[in-house]
Amino acid sequence: MTCVSQNSGLAPRRHPVAFASCSIGLPRHTLHQKIEALRDAGFDGIELSFPDLQAYASRHFSREIAEDDYSSLCEAGKAVATMCAGHGLKILVLQPFSNFEGWPEGSQQRRDAFARAEAWIDIMEAVGTDMLQVGSSDSPGMSENIELIAADLARLADMLASRGFRLAYENWCWATRAPTWKDVWAIAKKANRPNIGLCLDTFQTAGGEWGDPTTQSGRIEAGGATSEAVSRAYAASLDELARTVPADRIYFLQISDAYRLDLPLDATASPESGLRPRGQWSHEHRPLPYDGGYLPIKDFVRAVIGTGFAGWLSIEVFDGRFEEKYGDDLRQFAKKAMEACERLMVEANAR
Numbered sequence: 001m002t003c004v005s006q007n008s009g010l011a012p013r014r015h016p017v018a019f020a021s022c023s024i025g026l027p028r029h030t031l032h033q034k035i036e037a038l039r040d041a042g043f044d045g046i047e048l049s050f051p052d053l054q055a056y057a058s059r060h061f062s063r064e065i066a067e068d069d070y071s072s073l074c075e076a077g078k079a080v081a082t083m084c085a086g087h088g089l090k091i092l093v094l095q096p097f098s099n100f101e102g103w104p105e106g107s108q109q110r111r112d113a114f115a116r117a118e119a120w121i122d123i124m125e126a127v128g129t130d131m132l133q134v135g136s137s138d139s140p141g142m143s144e145n146i147e148l149i150a151a152d153l154a155r156l157a158d159m160l161a162s163r164g165f166r167l168a169y170e171n172w173c174w175a176t177r178a179p180t181w182k183d184v185w186a187i188a189k190k191a192n193r194p195n196i197g198l199c200l201d202t203f204q205t206a207g208g209e210w211g212d213p214t215t216q217s218g219r220i221e222a223g224g225a226t227s228e229a230v231s232r233a234y235a236a237s238l239d240e241l242a243r244t245v246p247a248d249r250i251y252f253l254q255i256s257d258a259y260r261l262d263l264p265l266d267a268t269a270s271p272e273s274g275l276r277p278r279g280q281w282s283h284e285h286r287p288l289p290y291d292g293g294y295l296p297i298k299d300f301v302r303a304v305i306g307t308g309f310a311g312w313l314s315i316e317v318f319d320g321r322f323e324e325k326y327g328d329d330l331r332q333f334a335k336k337a338m339e340a341c342e343r344l345m346v347e348a349n350a351r
Contacts (some may be wrong), residue, residue: 003015003017003313003341003342003344003345014310014315015312015345016044016045016090016216016311016312016313017042017043017044017045017308017313017314017315017338017341018043018044018046018047018090018092018141018252018312018313018314018315019038019043019045019046019047019314019315019316019334019337020043020045020046020047020049020058020095020315020316020317021034021035021046021047021048021049021052022040022049022051022052022316022318023049023315023316023317023318024037024330024333024334024337025037025257025322025330026322026323026335027055029330030055030056030059031052031053031055031056031080031083032056032083032331033330034046034052034330035083035084035087036087036330037330037331037333037334038087038089038334039088039089040309040331040334041103041331041334041335041338042092042338043089043334043338044089044090044312045090045091045092045263045312045314046084046089046090046092046093047092047093047094047095047133047314047316048080048091048092048093048095048129048234049095049096050067050094050095050096050120050165051078051081053073053076053094053123053127053139054067054073055098056076056079056080057069057072057073057075057077059188060075060076060079061076062100066193067345068116068119069101070119073123073126073221073329074122074123074125074126075126075300077123077126077127078126078127080127081126081127081128085128087173088223091127091129092126092129092131092132092252092314093129093132093133093168093199093252094120094123094127094129094131094132094133094314095132095133096133096135097116097117097120097132097133097134097135098134098135098137099113099137099138099139099142100116100134100137100152100156101112101113101134101137101142101148101149101152101153101156101177102137102143102144102145102148102152102177103141103142103143103152104141104143104301108147109141110160111137111243111259114155114156114258114329115119116274117156117159118159121159121160121163121165122302122337124163124165125131125163126203128208130164130166131165131166131167131168131252132160132165132166132167132168133168133170133199133253134153134156134168134169134170135172135175136169136170136171136175136177136178136179136183136184137149137175137176137177137178138172138174138175138176138177138276138279140178142176144176144299146179146186146187146190146325147190149177149178149187150187150188150190150191150192151191151341152328153167153169153187153188153193153196154191154192154193154196157191157193157195157196158193160195160251161164161195162191165195166195166196166197166251167193167195167196167197168197168198168199168251168252169184169187169188169196169197169198169199169202170184170198170199170200170201170254171184171201171204171205171208172185172204172279172282173203173205173208173209173282174275174276174277174278174280174282176348179189179208179338180199180205180208180209180237181198181204181205181237181241181245182197182237182241183241185198185244185245185249186248196249197246197249197250197251198249198250198251199251199253199254199255200250200254200300200304201253201254201255201256201316202253202254202255202256202257202295202297202300202301203254203256203257203258203282203286203295203297204254204282205237205300206234206295206296206297206299206300207258207281207282207295208278209233209234209237209259210230210231210234210295211294211295212248212277213258213261213264213265213278213280213281214264214265214266214267214277215246215278216264216265218260218261218264219303220292231296234296234299235299238299238300238302238303239303241303241304241306241307242303242304242306242307245307246307247308247309247310247311248305250304250307250309250311251310251311251312252311252312252313253301253304253309253312253314254313254314254315254316255289255297255301255313255314255315255316255340255341255344256287256288256289256293256297256315256316256318257286257287257289257290257291257292257294257295257297257317258281258282258285258286258287258295259285259286259287259292259293259294260293260294265277265280265281282318283318284318284320285318285319285320286316286317286318286319287319287321288317288319288336288337288340289340289341289343289344290314290340290343290344291319291325291336291340292321297344298344298347298348299348301344301345302348302349305348305349306337315337315340315341315346317337335338
């Protein structure tokens with residue numbers, strides 16, 4: 001099944017649709033159960049999340065598989081590839097590769113980051129995907145020098161290119177280095193590699209440039225900004241995206257919304273997780289479109305379509321109310337996700 005979009009009266013575009021494996025169900029649900037639900041709902045592919053691969057490997061080998069037991073993860077990855085192919089699903093991307101770029105030269109963290117990259121590339125080959133999703137960094141001790149960050153991504157892109165693979169760079173709205181789409185696009189351009197593109201995300205942009213989980217209104221109020229001013233700035237950002245980002249450099253578009261919180265989050269980082277407010281918001285309060293959220297995500301989708309984008313859409317939600325809403329019914333949830341995606345594409349094209 002595909003979602004359809006249309007731009008400026010041109011012929012409709014059919015977008016294949018994926019679902020991030022980490023975004024469906026609860027820890028007790030197996031990857032096989034998730035894949036069956038997605039197949040039945042008509043999805044075309046999955047984003048394979050590393051924790052799901054690790055959990056699958058532990059079941060596959062009947063023992064706990066460590067996150068750095070790469071030989072076992074590769075072996076399990078081959079079985080995952082077979083399972084997905086048997087259910088008619090493409091593995092779109094391996095994700096989320098995080099806290100990679102910007103570690104100091106000569107540091108143990110930098111050596112570990114590049115060793116991890118080599119291992120993940122082996123896993124990509126095992127599962128049969130050609131794309132690695134990299135999230136913009138947010139760890140203390142990492143450089144804020146854009147030249148160094150871009151150089152690290154260029155080196156990673158070259159490592160990927162040696163296997164015919166690509167790098168999808170995503171802005172995470174709580175990141176300290178590149179929280180906006182404009183930041184990651186600037187870094188991607190500076191890295192200057194043909195196999196670096198963007199993973200754009202409705203939550204990361206609408207939640208970063210318009211929404212705010214620390215205010216009662218649920219929108220940005222910093223500096224006394226009015227609702228009108230915030231909406232104008234957001235609209236200008238989306239207009240710039242539509243005008244300046246080439247469609248072929250958008251590798252895929254992730255879709256989710258966010259809840260307006262009855263009790264706004266504290267403006268400081270969580271003492272338990274260390275996550276800043278938007279990170280906490282992202283990890284627990286991201287439902288499907290039309291399922292209780294409030295962000296202006298249709299405008300963002302419209303801007304992405306405005307570039308001429310005709311690629312993959314992917315549902316990535318983190319809904320802390322999942323069990324309350326859906327219990328164990330993964331099929332109902334997957335079906336509702338596909339319906340939400342189809343409705344969003346229709347409404348994003350309505351003027």
